[in-house]
Amino acid sequence: DAKTTQPNSMESNEEEPVHLPCNHSTISGTDYIHWYRQLPSQGPEYVIHGLTSNVNNRMASLAIAEDRKSSTLILHRATLRDAAVYYCILSKTPSGTYKYIFGTGTRLKVLA
Amino acid sequence: DTGVSQDPRHKITKRGQNVTFRCDPISEHNRLYWYRQTLGQGPEFLTYFQNEAQLEKSRLLSDRFSAERPKGSFSTLEIQRTEQGDSAMYLCASSSPLGVSTDTQYFGPGTRLTVL
Numbered sequence: 001d002a003k004t005t006q007p008n009s010m011e012s013n014e015e016e017p018v019h020l021p022c023n024h025s026t027i028s029g030t031d032y033i034h035w036y037r038q039l040p041s042q043g044p045e046y047v048i049h050g051l052t053s054n055v056n057n058r059m060a061s062l063a064i065a066e067d068r069k070s071s072t073l074i075l076h077r078a079t080l081r082d083a084a085v086y087y088c089i090l091s092k093t094p095s096g097t098y099k100y101i102f103g104t105g106t107r108l109k110v111l112a
Numbered sequence: 113d114t115g116v117s118q119d120p121r122h123k124i125t126k127r128g129q130n131v132t133f134r135c136d137p138i139s140e141h142n143r144l145y146w147y148r149q150t151l152g153q154g155p156e157f158l159t160y161f162q163n164e165a166q167l168e169k170s171r172l173l174s175d176r177f178s179a180e181r182p183k184g185s186f187s188t189l190e191i192q193r194t195e196q197g198d199s200a201m202y203l204c205a206s207s208s209p210l211g212v213s214t215d216t217q218y219f220g221p222g223t224r225l226t227v228l
Contacts, residue, residue: 034216043116043203043219044155087154091215098143098207098215099168102154 004088009107012078020073020106022088027068032091035062035073037084038105044087047073083110114139116220118204124226125194132190133223137206144187145217146179147203148172155203161187194227201225 005023012018024033032051036044048055048062050071055062061074075082085105091098117136125131137144142163147155158177159169163184173179176194181187191198201224205217 036219041201041222041224043205043222046216046218049216085154098160099145099157099170100147100155100217101157102147104152104154 003101004090004103006086006088006103006106008104009109011109011111012075013111014080015077018075018078018082018108018110020075020086020088020108021070022072023070024088024090025069027090033062033064033068033071034089034091034100035060036087036089037082038087039084044102047086049091078108078110080110080112083108116204116206116218118202118220118223120223121221122224122226124228126228127194127196129194130190130192131194131225132188133202133204133225135187135189135204135206135220137186137204138208138218141206141208141218142184143207143215143217144181145205145207146187146189147205149201149203149222150199158189191225194225196227199225199227 032049034049035047038044048057048060050062050064063072085107087102087105089100119134145160146158149155157170158173159179161181164181176192179189201222203222205219207215207217
């Protein structure tokens, strides 16, 4: 199963953009890139996912490298509520393996 | 809101006791997953169901663990003869890949188990 690598922690100032990187050098052509975040004592919350093209939703943007070996989750204006552990995960299409393999994620600290 | 729900949210038990957790997935989601998360780590996959069929089990799921999804709706996870090492957050997720291109899972709030 393809693995992802993320920095252990990052800091950002409130109301500034945050770029959270993820490396997935062994990604296969059918792997989707999912991002989740987890607040203390809560389950992971879906943020965004993509395959090849950059994606935007109300929570964040996902920028995917042309070779797909890395991606970046972009929070356009960090708030204190964005402080969480962010996980980058590869998932297969429905014909593949369905389980998620989580790493230790990136703990984002937002400074007021 | 009809998200994934889990019950109980917290469970404290003594070593050697049996415990059972329940997960109610999002309505009409045909896939259901169980994960376990210990402090400071990401969630680890335990098992998943498609409808009522249990299709994959992790090696983490020892013979003391059993999961069921009898009617393809809610699921239960039972741990027999609990050990202190079973203390963790147990997370349930569901998904509905039919008609979509990938399998986005939606997680419940988890059940935190403490074994004394």
